Amino acid sequence: MDMGVVIIAVVAIIGGIGYDALKMRYKYQQLASGKGVDKLEQEIAELKQRIATLESIVTDKPYQLKQQINQL
Template sequence: MDIGVVVIVVVAIVGGVAYDALKMRYKYRHLASGKGFDELQQELLAVKERLATLESIVTDKKYQLKEEINRL
């Protein structure tokens, strides 16, 4: 294998890892400052509402009966 190819691959990997590390550092610094807390709280509430909807669909007797019929 050519040494130039190896150097390019190593630089690409190191660059990608460094980019991800800086991105994560910025994200956690932003969250720690409290600016992103309200956004996360709103997103969590939206996810909880969606989960409740999915739970009601899955626990519905008509849904369970339909699944049993489909299995047969």
């Protein structure tokens, strides 16, 4: 294998790992400073609403009837 290709691959791998490390550090700094807490709380509230919607769909009688018909 050509040494140039190996060097390019190693630099790309190290660069990718460094980029991910910096991205994670920035994310944890935001959480530690309290800036990310509001965003996470909003996301949790949205996910709870989506779960409630999905639960209402799954427990709906026509949906259950359709599932039983499909199983036959």
